[in-house]
Amino acid sequence: MKQYKIFIVDDQENVRKLISCWIDREIYQIREFEDGYSFLASLDEEPDAVCLDLMMPGMDGMEVLKQVRMKKPDLPVIMVTAAESLETAVEAMKQGAYDFITKPIDRHRLRASLKIAVEKHSMTCEISRLRKALGSTFSFDNIIGKSDAMKKVFSKIENVLETNINVFITGESGTGKEMVARAIHFQGGRRKGPFEAVNCGAIPENLQESEFFGHEKGAFTSAVTNRIGKIETAEGGTLFLDEVGEMSPSLQIKLL
Template sequence: MTQAILIVDDDPAQRRILEEVVNRDGYRAIPVESGEAALAYLEGPSGADISLVVLDLVMPGIDGMEVLKRVHPAKPNLPVIVLTAHGGIETVVNVMREGASDFVVKPVSPERLHVSMRNALKVNALTGEISRLQKRQRGQLTFADIIAPSQAMDPVIRLGKRAAQSNIPILIEGESGVGKELIAAAIQGEGERAGKPFVTVNCGAIPENLVESILFGHEKGAFTGASDKHAGKFQEASGGTLFLDEIGELPLDIQVKLLRALQEGEVDPVGSKKPVKVDIRLISATNRDMLQMVKEGRFREDLYYRLNVFPIHIPAIRQRKDDIPDLVAHFIRRLAAEEGKEVVGISNEALGMLCAYDWPGNVRQIENTVFRAIVLCDGETLQVSDFPQIASMV
């Protein structure tokens, strides 16, 4: 989905020039003729689609400075490039103080505006990604940070928000790569444990002989190689959330100890003479049919029902293809900025091809595919030829 740029200028001729520059650069220009119209658009339902504002400073009625003063507090992450016929120091200082990303002196040079738009969008993409990463690190990610506009994801978001209001054990089900950890992080970020530790454990990636030590900790000298005391993931997560991914991979003997830890609210570190109290909110995830594993004796029935109190199923991408355009646009902005590439969008033909593909690897595969395409791309728009692996399968 091409990024939309709002052009605000009362001069019709100037608007046409700016519109041509914006469209030629591969963006979608949305021209308006006044500050009042700009505020109405930004505050309306389509305002969230705007990635950048090109704003004339001097206009009758509500001028550019007033627009900037009202927009920046409400949308602090929206970059604004101010156009001014007077490039004096005082003017520049004032607009930058009010939150402008850059200023361009009239008459507008297409090359100067081109550079300014690219820089503002790149910085904004990286800033947004850094903000998401920081919020995730601080345990403050919310559902508003998740790209999931399709109706198929509505039940997931609704259940996740409801679950966030309690400490009920949650089992998130879904194929690999659908974003189970992201949903778990958002549940914590919208609950009373926001800002507390969010500790992730991939149960399928731990060597079997180390599972107990990693989960519950160990004392110094408890076994060969235990040269120091180790707290374990349960103690690390105490006060916050413990996310056990691929929980179906846990060995049966560890399942018994996990059940006891959940029932008693305490863990027994390897080699310790007394248990340690822990206060965790448990969220588990699996890409397996857990009920079938219970029937086959590969997963304890009592533990399954202890974990599966509040199930949330995340549909695969092939079942929510309306999410693909937004996900692709997000990955293009972020990865192009990270790689220093001039890619700003994707052709309709290429996007149609991506939407037609079933994506067995889900969101993770989309991200990796867009990353490869950006590396291959020599222009400003991703084309079908930049996705050779997908093109050969659709």
């Protein structure tokens, strides 16, 4: 069974020990810190979640939280404090706290919050790992070619990586147009978004508009449910239109 790393940051030793006693040692590996400075110095040890006291001498919990957000934006931080101010709780959540628990601590709530936090963090890390793997799969190194013509292709790809312009890729069938599109997506600024590939030639003309723009239930005879179009599902990412010349001219105008 995987052990998750939990860092407990509180200037009061009795509070740190109490939280440690409540946490299942078979599931969690615990480290305690009496101040924000020593905790931040150990942040590279990759904790899965943090229990952070708000009121501490020297660097308070809010400042520590800001530092964590800059260095580890995906790390869940559960703020623990004796203050019951709604304004303080709202400010902590605005700064990126995962949860806000007041003292005396409800151990059942703390356990539940930690469980969800580490599971979410684990999933976030796995998604990040898969994205990096995809990026490596569709890197320039996997596009074969050292000729002057291919060097020009690589140069053009690099020119559009961080832009939001439409890219028109031409070439004979089987020359790797989709591979170029995926390289642009996974190496560019939209790599965190979805990549949607659509073969325009495989969609019947009477269904093309619905495929791209979606439809409401009952819009036509076979529309028994609402459907989200490809344009919406690709929001924030890349929509690759293969064989775009097979699309009806009227729909091409609407897309442009």
